[in-house]
Amino acid sequence: MFAVNVIGLLVVTRAALPHLRRGTAPAVVTISSMSGRRVPTAAGGVYSATKHAVHAIGDGLRLELRDERVRVTTIAPGFVRTAILDDWPDGPLRDRYSERMDSVGLDPDTVADAVVHVLGLPAGVAVAEYAGTAVCQ
Numbered sequence: 001m002f003a004v005n006v007i008g009l010l011v012v013t014r015a016a017l018p019h020l021r022r023g024t025a026p027a028v029v030t031i032s033s034m035s036g037r038r039v040p041t042a043a044g045g046v047y048s049a050t051k052h053a054v055h056a057i058g059d060g061l062r063l064e065l066r067d068e069r070v071r072v073t074t075i076a077p078g079f080v081r082t083a084i085l086d087d088w089p090d091g092p093l094r095d096r097y098s099e100r101m102d103s104v105g106l107d108p109d110t111v112a113d114a115v116v117h118v119l120g121l122p123a124g125v126a127v128a129e130y131a132g133t134a135v136c137q
């Protein structure tokens with residue numbers, strides 16, 4: 001999880017930055033989670049640690065790139081109806097999360113719309129964080 005969620009974010013962002021710096025309204029948008037702000041369950045500790053790191057990386061980048069006018073936004077949804085639970089082992093936690101995803105999960109298009117909205121803002125206008133409200137317990 002750290003390799004994909006944290007190291008992957010750092011590697012891709014570093015590779016993109018020289019290109020972004022040449023852009024007219026450069027922006028970095030990272031996908032975190034509400035689990036990046038608190039630990040929702042005992043089973044979610046490591047995932048949550050990776051997402052706390054995504055927030056910290058976003059906050060650091062925002063400071064680092066401020067003078068270059070590169071905007072940095074962290075998107076932190078609650079449940080989104082994707083295939084994220086498909087590889088989870090059967091059991092009560094998966095059942096509970098599946099139910100929550102069905103009942104309060106966002107359509108993935110809603111998250112995509114938030115990304116498009118952020119990228120469409122005029123240069124100089126920045127959103128630091130988009131936060132979800134769904135409760136994960």
Ligand SMILES: NC(=O)c1ccc[n+]([C@@H]2O[C@H](COP(=O)([O-])OP(=O)(O)OC[C@H]3O[C@@H](n4cnc5c(N)ncnc54)[C@H](OP(=O)(O)O)[C@@H]3O)[C@@H](O)[C@H]2O)c1
Pocket residue numbers: 004031032033034076077078079080081082083084085
């Ligand atoms: N779904 C939610 O409730 C929810 C809530 C909050 C935040 N998020 C965040 O939203 C983001 C997208 O998640 P999702 O819900 O869309 O999950 P998903 O349906 O499981 O999709 C995960 C994606 O990551 C790719 N991936 C996994 N391991 C990879 C690797 N080693 N190298 C390259 N790509 C890899 C997968 O590619 P393949 O399809 O090719 O395997 C897939 O496209 C994640 O950062 C997740 O933490 C999701």
